[in-house]
Amino acid sequence: MxxxxxxxxxxxxxxxxxxxxxxxxxxxxxxxxxxxxxxxxxxxxxxxxxxxxxxxxxxxxxxxxxxxxxxxxxxxxxxxxxxxxxxxxxxxxxxxxxxxxxxxxxxxxxxxxxxxxxxxxxxxxxxxxRRWDSDFLTVKDAIANGLMGSVLHFESHIDRYSPTVPNAWREKPTPAGGTWFDLGPHIADQALLLFGIPKTITANFAQQRDGAQTDDWFNVVFEYDKLRVVLHAAQYVVGGSFRFAVHGTAASLIKYGADPQEAQMINGGSPADADWGIDPDDAWLFKSSDRTQRELLPASRGDQGQYxxxxxxxxxxxxxxPVTPHQAVVLMAVLETAARAAAIKTTLELDLSDEERKAFPT
CATH class of the missing domain: 3.40.50.720 (NAD(P)-binding Rossmann-like Domain)
Known part of the structure; x- marks a missing residue:
């Protein structure tokens, strides 16, 4: 077009x-x-x-x-x-x-x-x-450079301690409401960019907080040939958890801290700032089962202004x-399929045309 x-x-x-x-x-x-x-x-x-x-x-x-x-x-x-x-x-x-x-x-x-x-x-x-987040770019670059070998297990977490349900429209049982449709678009899109379209999707949703009217916890699994991708969000994680974990045939990578740009913008920052997108939290690369055998992998610089x-x-x-309509359609298919899989407690395939599948090449 x-x-x-x-x-x-x-x-x-x-x-x-x-x-x-x-x-x-x-x-x-x-x-x-x-x-x-x-x-x-x-x-x-x-x-x-x-x-x-x-x-x-x-x-x-x-x-x-x-x-x-x-x-x-x-x-x-x-x-x-x-x-x-x-x-x-x-x-x-x-x-x-x-x-x-x-x-x-x-x-x-x-x-x-x-x-x-x-x-x-x-x-x-x-x-x-979030395609231009520092944490994601760090992981993306490490995978592209083969630092973990062949990736077999990938986890993307957004875990928080947020025990009180906010009085916000995202928390209401409205079309596209709930945590999966709020956070899922970010982390599912990132997984599609890294690994392409999965063969099947399995999902589990829950309402864990008192007064919750829609899902506030999810665990979604993308299945490929050998690779498994886990997308997870929770509200009762005191102290937080890792943002990404990537396990491959040669090494494992753990990235704990999240991208700083949201906090920077809330505090009045912009891409013009000298420290924009600089992530002080480096990733850890483990090359042995001995956890002392590890090295720091400098975090990539984020820049959401690139969108x-x-x-x-x-x-x-x-x-x-930067984000084509076909990519948006595929992501919506993933979100909808995961929600349906969670509702009927089964594993589902994606119903996409051949043209739509070209949006995220494997």
């Missing part, structure tokens, strides 16, 4: 639709770090409140921002249940669109949006910013869409 290209000197005008915590702490600093992007329009249903908070912006109703003549790129970052409706409005108006994860509540809707973007010759992408820098280049014909 060829998208309409912008001249090098021309600013790409951006509207962010849905102005909550994620928009303020992630999208805003990352968009503003790219010189070619001009973020000046906010779409919201809290117009007067946001106008008072952001007087320098044009503040419109969400639907109006998604179709505004002075907007080229619409970033949809509101509640999950609104993603599809607002993306359809924007794409139908000929806008290029970035959607916050999870892309859609269902696989069918993901395919509908991908087809609509293609029909309207629009760029459509999903905000998988919007890549969007800018793609719209100017200078690079590829």
């Amino acid at each position: 060829a998208v309409a290209l912008f001249e090098h000197e021309r600013k790409i005008r951006v509207a962010v639709v849905g102005y909550g915590w994620v928009s303020k702490n992630f999208h805003t600093p990352l968009i503003n770090s790219v010189k070619g992007l001009d973020f000046s329009v906010i779409g919201t249903n809290r117009i007067e409140e946001v106008k008072a908070e952001c007087p320098a912006f044009r503040v419109l109703r969400s639907e109006d921002a998604a179709t505004d003549d002075q907007v080229d790129l619409v970033v949809i970052a509101g509640v999950n249940a609104d993603h599809v409706r607002l993306a359809k409005i924007a794409l139908s108006a000929g806008k290029h669109v970035v959607v916050e994860k999870p892309f859609t509540p269902t696989l069918e809707e993901a395919r509908e949006l991908a087809a609509l973007a293609d029909a309207n010759n629009c760029l459509l992408s999903v905000f998988q910013n 919007y820098a890549s969007i800018d280049r793609a719209l100017r014909g200078q690079g590829a869409n």
Whole structure:
């Protein structure tokens, strides 16, 4: 698909639709770090409140921002249940669109949006910013360099101590609600990038906290030939756990600390900062069963700003869409299949077309 290209000197005008915590702490600093992007329009249903908070912006109703003549790129970052409706409005108006994860509540809707973007010759992408996390890049580079030999067992954990259920829409039994649809899009996407599409998926979900209305614990297993990939999240882990564990025929790698960029952005940081994405927590590489025989593997530097820098280049014909619609569709198939496998307590295969399977080559 060829998208309409912008001249090098021309600013790409951006509207962010849905102005909550994620928009303020992630999208805003990352968009503003790219010189070619001009973020000046906010779409919201809290117009007067946001106008008072952001007087320098044009503040419109969400639907109006998604179709505004002075907007080229619409970033949809509101509640999950609104993603599809607002993306359809924007794409139908000929806008290029970035959607916050999870892309859609269902696989069918993901395919509908991908087809609509293609029909309207629009760029459509999903905000998988965690592809540029320091912890993931450290592991990705180690695997690419063969440091562990042939990888046989891979674990990705997001474990916390969060015993109280927040009063947030993500915690409600709504479409694409719950911990799997909140954290799963990040760690499943990373696994797909590393290893390709699994043969089967097995999953187990639980509601462990008092008052939980949807899943707050999950354990999902991707099965390949010999390799097993475990994706895990829990709320009752005092002191935390490792972020990644990679076991291969030659060595094991353990990465404990998580990427620092979220904390940096919450504290007002941006990709322009000298210490942006620098991870002080190096990984451990074990080459013997004797745990004293280990070496430190310096952590890679993270840079989530590369997501919007890549969007800018793609719209100017200078690079590829960093997260393609087919990749987004495959990820939605994984999320939906895992949820179904957990519900019926079985192992399932992914129902994907040959073309969709090309999105993540093995």
